[in-house]
Amino acid sequence: MSEATATATRPAIDLARIRAWLPAYGVYVAIALLMLFNVLFTPNFLAWSNLRIQLIQMAPIVIVALGMALVIGTEGIDLSVGAVMALAAALIPLYLGYGVIAAIIVSLIAGVLVGLINGTLVARVGLQPIVATLALFVGGRGLALVISGGQLKDVRNEDLIYLGSGDLFGIPVLVWIAALLVLIVGFVVRRTVFGRRLLAIGGNRPATELAGVPVKRVLVTVYVVCSVLASIAGLLAVARIQSSDASAVGLLIELSAITAVVVGGTPLTGGRVRVLGTVAGALLMQLVVATMIKHNLQPSTTEMVQAVIILVAVYVARERKTR
Amino acid sequence: MALLEVVDVSKVFPGVRALDDVSFTLQAGEVHALVGENGAGKSTLIKVLTGVYQPDAGSLRYRDEAARFDTPMDAQRAGISTIYQEVNLIPLMSVAHNLFLGREPRNALGLLDEGRMHREASEILIRYGVTTDVRRQLGTLALGAQQMVALARAVMIDAKVVIMDEPTSSLEPREVATLFGVIRDLHAQGIGIVYVSHRLDELYQICDAVTILRDGKVVHTGKLADLERIRLVSLMLGREMSAVRREGFTGFAGGHATAADAEPVLKVTDLNSRRRLHDISFSVRPGEVVGLGGLLGAGRSETIKAIGGAYPIDGGTVEVDGRDLKRPTTVQAVKAGIAVQPEDRKAEGLVAGLSVRENIALAVLPRLSRFGLVSDRRIDEIVRTYMDRLRIKASGPDQRVGDLSGGNQQKVLLARLLATRPKVLLLDEPTRGIDVGAKAEVQSLIDELAAEGLGVVLVSSDAEELVEGADRVVVLRDGAVVGELTGDRVTTEALLETIAAAAELEENNE
Amino acid sequence: MTQTVSDHEVAAVVAADERRAERIDRIVGLIQRQGALAVLVVVVVIGSVAFPNFRSFDNAATILIAAAPPALIALGMTFVIITGGIDLSVGSLYVLGGVVSAYASQWGLLPAFLAPLAVCGLIGVLNGALIAYSRMAPFIVTLAALLGARGLMRAISDEGSTTYLVENDAFRAFGTGSFLGIGYPVWLVAAVFAAGMVLLSRTRFGHAVYAVGGSEDAASLMGVAVRRTKVWVYVMSGLLAGLAGAINAAKLGSGVTVLGTGMELDAIAAVVIGGTLLTGGAGTIAGTIAGVLLLGVIQNMINQVGNVPSSYQQVISGAFLAVVVVAQTYLVKLRRVT
Amino acid sequence: KSEDGDTPSGGSPASGGAQVVQSAAPGAKTCTLEQFGGTKVDLKTAKVGFSQSEKEANPFRIAETQSIKDEAAKLGIPSGNLQTTNAASQFNKQISDVEQMIDSGVQLLIIAPLNSDGWDSVFAKAAAKKIPIVTIDRKINASSCTDYLTFIGSDFEEQGKRAADKMAAALGNKGEVAILLGAPGNNVTTLRTKGFKDQIAKAAPDVKVVFEQTGQFSREEGQKVSEQLLQSNPDIKGIYAENDEMALGAEVALKGAGKKPGDVKIVSIDGTKGAVQAIVDGWIYAVIESNPRFGPLAFETATKFFNGEPIPEDIIISDREYDESNAKTDLNSAY
Numbered sequence A: 001m002s003e004a005t006a007t008a009t010r011p012a013i014d015l016a017r018i019r020a021w022l023p024a025y026g027v028y029v030a031i032a033l034l035m036l037f038n039v040l041f042t043p044n045f046l047a048w049s050n051l052r053i054q055l056i057q058m059a060p061i062v063i064v065a066l067g068m069a070l071v072i073g074t075e076g077i078d079l080s081v082g083a084v085m086a087l088a089a090a091l092i093p094l095y096l097g098y099g100v101i102a103a104i105i106v107s108l109i110a111g112v113l114v115g116l117i118n119g120t121l122v123a124r125v126g127l128q129p130i131v132a133t134l135a136l137f138v139g140g141r142g143l144a145l146v147i148s149g150g151q152l153k154d155v156r157n158e159d160l161i162y163l164g165s166g167d168l169f170g171i172p173v174l175v176w177i178a179a180l181l182v183l184i185v186g187f188v189v190r191r192t193v194f195g196r197r198l199l200a201i202g203g204n205r206p207a208t209e210l211a212g213v214p215v216k217r218v219l220v221t222v223y224v225v226c227s228v229l230a231s232i233a234g235l236l237a238v239a240r241i242q243s244s245d246a247s248a249v250g251l252l253i254e255l256s257a258i259t260a261v262v263v264g265g266t267p268l269t270g271g272r273v274r275v276l277g278t279v280a281g282a283l284l285m286q287l288v289v290a291t292m293i294k295h296n297l298q299p300s301t302t303e304m305v306q307a308v309i310i311l312v313a314v315y316v317a318r319e320r321k322t323r
Numbered sequence B: 001m002a003l004l005e006v007v008d009v010s011k012v013f014p015g016v017r018a019l020d021d022v023s024f025t026l027q028a029g030e031v032h033a034l035v036g037e038n039g040a041g042k043s044t045l046i047k048v049l050t051g052v053y054q055p056d057a058g059s060l061r062y063r064d065e066a067a068r069f070d071t072p073m074d075a076q077r078a079g080i081s082t083i084y085q086e087v088n089l090i091p092l093m094s095v096a097h098n099l100f101l102g103r104e105p106r107n108a109l110g111l112l113d114e115g116r117m118h119r120e121a122s123e124i125l126i127r128y129g130v131t132t133d134v135r136r137q138l139g140t141l142a143l144g145a146q147q148m149v150a151l152a153r154a155v156m157i158d159a160k161v162v163i164m165d166e167p168t169s170s171l172e173p174r175e176v177a178t179l180f181g182v183i184r185d186l187h188a189q190g191i192g193i194v195y196v197s198h199r200l201d202e203l204y205q206i207c208d209a210v211t212i213l214r215d216g217k218v219v220h221t222g223k224l225a226d227l228e229r230i231r232l233v234s235l236m237l238g239r240e241m242s243a244v245r246r247e248g249f250t251g252f253a254g255g256h257a258t259a260a261d262a263e264p265v266l267k268v269t270d271l272n273s274r275r276r277l278h279d280i281s282f283s284v285r286p287g288e289v290v291g292l293g294g295l296l297g298a299g300r301s302e303t304i305k306a307i308g309g310a311y312p313i314d315g316g317t318v319e320v321d322g323r324d325l326k327r328p329t330t331v332q333a334v335k336a337g338i339a340v341q342p343e344d345r346k347a348e349g350l351v352a353g354l355s356v357r358e359n360i361a362l363a364v365l366p367r368l369s370r371f372g373l374v375s376d377r378r379i380d381e382i383v384r385t386y387m388d389r390l391r392i393k394a395s396g397p398d399q400r401v402g403d404l405s406g407g408n409q410q411k412v413l414l415a416r417l418l419a420t421r422p423k424v425l426l427l428d429e430p431t432r433g434i435d436v437g438a439k440a441e442v443q444s445l446i447d448e449l450a451a452e453g454l455g456v457v458l459v460s461s462d463a464e465e466l467v468e469g470a471d472r473v474v475v476l477r478d479g480a481v482v483g484e485l486t487g488d489r490v491t492t493e494a495l496l497e498t499i500a501a502a503a504e505l506e507e508n509n510e
Numbered sequence C: 001m002t003q004t005v006s007d008h009e010v011a012a013v014v015a016a017d018e019r020r021a022e023r024i025d026r027i028v029g030l031i032q033r034q035g036a037l038a039v040l041v042v043v044v045v046i047g048s049v050a051f052p053n054f055r056s057f058d059n060a061a062t063i064l065i066a067a068a069p070p071a072l073i074a075l076g077m078t079f080v081i082i083t084g085g086i087d088l089s090v091g092s093l094y095v096l097g098g099v100v101s102a103y104a105s106q107w108g109l110l111p112a113f114l115a116p117l118a119v120c121g122l123i124g125v126l127n128g129a130l131i132a133y134s135r136m137a138p139f140i141v142t143l144a145a146l147l148g149a150r151g152l153m154r155a156i157s158d159e160g161s162t163t164y165l166v167e168n169d170a171f172r173a174f175g176t177g178s179f180l181g182i183g184y185p186v187w188l189v190a191a192v193f194a195a196g197m198v199l200l201s202r203t204r205f206g207h208a209v210y211a212v213g214g215s216e217d218a219a220s221l222m223g224v225a226v227r228r229t230k231v232w233v234y235v236m237s238g239l240l241a242g243l244a245g246a247i248n249a250a251k252l253g254s255g256v257t258v259l260g261t262g263m264e265l266d267a268i269a270a271v272v273i274g275g276t277l278l279t280g281g282a283g284t285i286a287g288t289i290a291g292v293l294l295l296g297v298i299q300n301m302i303n304q305v306g307n308v309p310s311s312y313q314q315v316i317s318g319a320f321l322a323v324v325v326v327a328q329t330y331l332v333k334l335r336r337v338t
Numbered sequence D: 001k002s003e004d005g006d007t008p009s010g011g012s013p014a015s016g017g018a019q020v021v022q023s024a025a026p027g028a029k030t031c032t033l034e035q036f037g038g039t040k041v042d043l044k045t046a047k048v049g050f051s052q053s054e055k056e057a058n059p060f061r062i063a064e065t066q067s068i069k070d071e072a073a074k075l076g077i078p079s080g081n082l083q084t085t086n087a088a089s090q091f092n093k094q095i096s097d098v099e100q101m102i103d104s105g106v107q108l109l110i111i112a113p114l115n116s117d118g119w120d121s122v123f124a125k126a127a128a129k130k131i132p133i134v135t136i137d138r139k140i141n142a143s144s145c146t147d148y149l150t151f152i153g154s155d156f157e158e159q160g161k162r163a164a165d166k167m168a169a170a171l172g173n174k175g176e177v178a179i180l181l182g183a184p185g186n187n188v189t190t191l192r193t194k195g196f197k198d199q200i201a202k203a204a205p206d207v208k209v210v211f212e213q214t215g216q217f218s219r220e221e222g223q224k225v226s227e228q229l230l231q232s233n234p235d236i237k238g239i240y241a242e243n244d245e246m247a248l249g250a251e252v253a254l255k256g257a258g259k260k261p262g263d264v265k266i267v268s269i270d271g272t273k274g275a276v277q278a279i280v281d282g283w284i285y286a287v288i289e290s291n292p293r294f295g296p297l298a299f300e301t302a303t304k305f306f307n308g309e310p311i312p313e314d315i316i317i318s319d320r321e322y323d324e325s326n327a328k329t330d331l332n333s334a335y
C-alpha cells in the first residue's frame, strides 16, 4: 500500500513503475527472454534462414489473429476461422483452372459469405458469438470436405506457389502480405470511423446503438473482415504447403489466434484492440513452439510450457481494479 | 451512543482523492443525511463503510469497537445493510429469490423451503406496496418496485444500520411515501440510517442530521434543522450564499417563445407497440419544451425510445419537419435530427471505457471524417467546443468517461447529442442522480437550447422540474395519452389529478 | 407530497395487468426452457417412424451409454456457464481422468474412481482460483488448462503411447455391465444428475450460482461469496470431467489416450441447446439433459441412414446446431417482447 | 506375432496392388466357426457393418473404405445391407458406432480401429450375439476367436524395420537422421518408431537418430517440423517419415531450404501415388507400402470362416516397397 514511503527510504528499483509498465509490455519482455535463450542455446538461431522460417510459419496465424482481434474488440469471438481456411483451401484447386486470380477471388467470396452468415447470426438474430460461430466451426469444415471430395489435392500453379514460397526484395511474399495486413488493420483501428465504432460497440453496444451508429452493419462487417482474413490465410496456407487439404488446413487455429490476441493484451471483454500486441502474441507462441521443436522436446512438455506462458502473460496483462 | 464512526478516513483512486481525512458519526436512531455535489465522495464513503473498499488510511468504529469489513458480507453480518445507488439485485432471478438470497429458509434436510420463501416474501413485500407474484423475474418489475425489493431486503436482516444511497431517484411519489413510512419505523426502532439524496426537500422531511462533503472533505456536520436550505446548498457548492440565492433552485427561467402557428418539428401520430404503447399522439414545435408526465411504468421511456428507433413499434408515424420517417431505426432517427438521451446513462448512454473525446464524437464520426478516415483536428475542435459550453469537468478530453462523476457523465452524454445538431431533443430523466449545481446547469441548458429553436421532449419523475421546465405536459398512463396540460394548467396539482382521473376511469371499465 | 390516487386502486389495476402478463410469460418461458425437450421429442418420434432399428430398446440403451460421459461433462459445464463462465479444459481433463483411472485401477475399485477425481478436481481448483482471485478471463485460463492437462496426460503415458489397461475386474464390470438392460454408468450418471438438480435449485449454493451469473457485482454487494462460488463451479466441472473419464475407462477397459478433442465444444453446444444462456444467470439441468440426448440421437440417426459420408455428417450436425440455436433465440426474444 | 527374417519383396506389379498374404507361421493359432460358436451366415444376404476410424481425407483411408464397398458390391451384397460409419477420429464415437451396428443386427463386423485398446464394451456386446469381428489395418489387443475373429493387416513394426534398412542403405550406414512421428498415442506410430529404432541400433549403429517430433500424420505439420529441423540440425542426412503425407511435407520444406533432390534422404511408409511419384522425381529415397485394399481379403476370409474353414488369428499381408528401381514401372499400383 505505502509505496511512497518505500521508495523514499530505498531508492532502488521503482516497483510501482515496473508494475505499471509490465502489463502493456510484458509480452515483449517474454519474447526478449525467449530470444536470448535461443541465441545462447539454439544453433543457427540468428541465421536469416531461420528467422525467415519463423516469420513464414507465424504469418497465417497473424493474419487470422488480426481478424480475431477485431471481432474480440466488439466483445465477440469467432470459432469458425479454421473452417473458413479449410473452405478457402478446398475451393482453390477447383478454380485454379481459370487462373490464380479467379481461384483467389472465389475463395475470398467464400470468406465473405461465411462472414455474412456469422455476422447476421450475431448482429441480427442476436446469437451469442461463440454459439453463432460454433455452427460453422462444426459444419464449415464438413462443407469444405464435401467440396473437395475429401481429398488432398496437389497444387502446382507457379503463381500461387510464388505467394507461398517466393521472395520479394529478399523477404518472403507471405511475410510482406502479413505485414501489409497488420499495417492496414492497425490503421483501420486507429484512424477510421469503422475502427472507432467497432471499439464503441465492444465498450457498450446498446449505447452505441442509441447514438445512431449502424451497429448491425458494423458488426456484420467485422465478421466479414475476420472471415476474409481467414480465407486469405487459407489460400496462403495452400500456396505454402503446395497442396490443399481441407481436413487439416487451419485445424484448431481459432485457439491459437485467440491466444495470440489475448496474450497480446487485447481483453476478451471488448472495447480495445491491440494490433501490435497481437503480432507479438503470435510471435511469442511461435517462438515457444520453435524452441521446443528445436530442442527436441515432446508435445507433453510443449503443451505444459505453453499453458504456463499463456497464464503468466495474461496474468501480467490483466486489468487492474482498485480495491 | 455513537453507532458507527468513521475516523480520519482517506481513499485515493488513480488521479483522485475521493475521500480526504473524512470523519463521520452516526448515532443510533438517527437519520443522517449525506450530501454533496456529484463526485464529492458520498458513494465512496458508503463503500468504505460497507466493506466494498478498504480505506487507504483511517479507521472505522462500530458500536464502540474498532471494526474492519473485508467484504460486503462482513458488514452485513455485523448488521450494516445497504441499498446502493444503482439497484443491485439480480434481474434474472425471481423476486423471492432476490429477497432471500444468501439467507434462504431451509427445511430439515438443509434444502431450501421454496413454499415458505414465497409465502414470506409475499407477506413482507405487501408492506412495501409490492403486490406482484414473487415468483416473477425481478427484471420484469418496474424500477421502483425493484428498489422496494432492495429496500425490503436491506431492512429484513436484523440491521442496526441501514444505508441508502439515493433510494428515491427511481421512485414515484407513492413509493417515496411508502419508503418514508419505512424509514420512520426504523427510526423508531433505534436503527441508524444514512441517507444520501440530491433532493433537498426530501432531506428536510426525513433527516435529523447532515454531513456535507465537498471534494472528498467534510465541510460541515451537524443538525439539519439548524441549517438553512440555502446555506446547505452554498456549503455543498462552495459558493457564496448570495450567488446561490440569485441563481435560484431550478435553472428554468420558465416559458419559451414559440410561435403558436409554427409547424411542429416533431409529430407523433398513433404510435403503437405490442401491449406497451397505445395510439400515442402529440407534437412539438420548434423552441417548445413538451413534458411527458405520468407514473413510473406509464410508458414514457418506451415512447421516447420508440421515436428514437430503439423500441419496436407496430404502427403509427413519426414525422420530423413534416417528413414521415416510417418506423425509423436509430440510425435514421439520428440522421433525421432526433437525439435521445436514455434514462439509464450507464447501460444505454455512455461507453464507460472510452474517453470523453470518443464519447462526444461517437455519433458524428462520419461528419468529422473524410473517406472513412477520422480527422483528429476536427474532433478536437468539436470536443473542445462542447466541453467548454457545458462546462464539463474532466482532467482532459482523454479521461475515461467511466471515471467521471455522475453530473459530468450526463453532460458528456448531452454533448454527444448536441454534436449531432439535432432538431428534436428527447430527454429521459436528464437530471436524475446529479447534484443541485449540475442540475441547475442542465436545466438552464434546456432553456437555452429551446431558445435556439430546438424542440424538446422532457421526461422527469420530479413533478416540480416537469411543470417548471415544460410549456405543455402530455400525460401518459399505461402506454396511452390520458390528458394534456396547457397554459395555466401546467401545475403539479393538475398533473396528479389527471393521472388519478385516468386511474379511476380505468377501474370503472374493468 | 400530495397523494390523490389511493394506493389500493393503483395496486389493483397494476395487479390485474401483471397477472395477464405473467400467464403469457410463463407459457413462453416453459417452451423456451424446455424447447430442447420439445425438439428432442419431435426428433425421436421422427426417428422411430423412419428407422425401425432406431426404436429398439437396445438402441436406446446404446444412446444412453454413449451419452453418459458427455452428459457428466455438460452437467459441470452447466454450472460454470450459469455463473457466466466457460470451461474449455474439460475435454483434456476427461482424457487425463481416464488415463489416471485406468492406471489407479491396479490398486482397486475405489482408487480407480478417486484418483481421477483428485487429479481433475485439483486442476479445477487451479482454474477456479485463477479465475476468481486474479480476474483472468475464464476462456483463457481454461484454454491454458486444456493445454496443460493434455500435456500432463501425455507426460504420464509416454507421449500417449502407453495405454494402461484396467486391472480391476469389478471396475471393468461396472463399465460394461447393466441393470435392467441399462448400463451401470447410466444409472450412476442419472444419480449424479439428480443430485445436481437438487444442488442447483434447492440449495443456497445453487442460488449463489445463479446470482453470480446474473450480476456479479450485485451478488457481491448482496453478500454472496462470489469468489468461493466461482472456485466451486470449476472444481465441480473438473470433478465431473474426471468422473466421466473414469466411467469411460471402465467401459473401454483401458485409459485410451487418443480420445477426440473438441469435447468441450460439444458440451457447450449441449448446454446452450438446453436453453442455458451463455451470458449466465439462467439455465436448467433438465435442458442440459435434453441437449446432450439431442446431440446423441442426431448422431445415431445419421448412422441409421446407413452410408452418409463423414463430411456430410459434419454439415448436418452444424446445420442442425444452427437451427436449434436460432429457434431458441427467437423463443427468448418472443418472451422478452411480450 | 509375425515372424522376423527376410523381408518379403514387393508383390508382382501384375497383381494391380492387391493385398498378398504372407505365409502364416506353422502351428499358428486358428479359429473355426465351431470354435467361435457362431452360426453360418450367407454373405449375399447378410447384414454387414464397416466402421472406419478416420475421415477419408488421407489416400490410405479413401482406398480402404472404397475397397470394402467395391468388394461388397462385387459379392452382390445389396448396398442397404452394408452399413458404414465413420468416427472422424473420435474414439468414443467409433465405439458407439459399432455398438449401434450390433443393435441393428449386423452379422459380420469389419472394423478399422482407431486405437488398439479400449474395445471391452464392444466385445462384450458382440460376444453376446456371437458376431464375428474382422479388424483390419490396425490390430486390437485382445484374444482372437473369443473377442474377435482375426486381424488382417500389415506388420507395422516390420514396416519400421524395413524403413530402417532402406535408410541405412541410403546413408551408407552412417549419418544423422530425424524421425517425423505419426500422431502421438497411436499404436501405428509406436510400432513404426520401435521397429525403425531397433533395426537401426542393430544393423547400422553409426546412423544416429538425433531428432524426433510428431508431424501428426499430416503434410502441413510434417512441413513445419521439417523446416525447424533443417535450421537447427543442418547436418541432417536422412528423414524417416512415418507416413507419406509427412514425407511430402518434408519435401516442400527441403525445397524451401534450397536443397536439391537427394541432399537429404527421405524414407517413408504407405505407398501413395504422390510419394511414389516423389521417388521418380528424386525427392524420396524409398517407400515401404502399407496396403489399404482390404476388401477382397476381408470378405474372402469371412466367406471361408462361414464355410467352416479355420482362420489364422493374424493374417499379415506382405507389403511391397518402392524405390528408384521400381517406382516408375509400379507407379500404377500405388494408391
Ligand SMILES: Nc1ncnc2c1ncn2[C@@H]1O[C@H](COP(=O)(O)OP(=O)(O)OP(=O)(O)O)[C@@H](O)[C@H]1O
Pocket (backbone or CB within 6 Å): A322, B013, B014, B016, B017, B018, B036, B037, B038, B039, B040, B041, B042, B043, B044, B045, B085, B403, B404, B405, B406, B407, B433, B434, B435
Ligand atoms: N472506482 C473508481 N476509480 C476511480 N475513481 C473513482 C472510482 N470511484 C469513484 N471515483 C472517483 O471518486 C470521486 C468520488 O466519487 P463518488 O462516487 O464517491 O461520488 P458521489 O459523491 O457518490 O457522487 P454522485 O452524487 O454522482 O453519486 C469521483 O471523482 C469519482 O470520479
Ligand SMILES: Nc1ncnc2c1ncn2[C@@H]1O[C@H](COP(=O)(O)OP(=O)(O)OP(=O)(O)O)[C@@H](O)[C@H]1O
Pocket (backbone or CB within 6 Å): B139, B140, B141, B142, B143, B144, B294, B295, B296, B297, B298, B299, B300, B301, B302, B459, C017, C018, C021
Ligand atoms: N407491468 C409491466 N410488465 C412488464 N414490464 C414492465 C412492466 N412495467 C414496467 N416494465 C418494464 O420495466 C422497465 C422499467 O420500468 P419504468 O418504470 O422505467 O417504465 P417506463 O415506462 O419507462 O416508465 P417511465 O414512464 O417512468 O419512463 C421498462 O422497460 C418496462 O418495459
Ligand SMILES: O[C@@H]1[C@H](O)[C@H](O)CO[C@H]1O
Pocket (backbone or CB within 6 Å): D058, D060, D137, D138, D188, D217, D242, D243, D244, D269, D270, D290
Ligand atoms: O497405416 C495407416 C497409414 O499409414 C495412415 O497414414 C495412418 O493410419 C495408419 O493406420
Ligand SMILES: [Mg+2]
Pocket (backbone or CB within 6 Å): B042, B043, B044, B085, B165
Ligand atoms: Mg454516488
Ligand SMILES: [Mg+2]
Pocket (backbone or CB within 6 Å): B297, B300, B301, B302, B343
Ligand atoms: Mg422510464
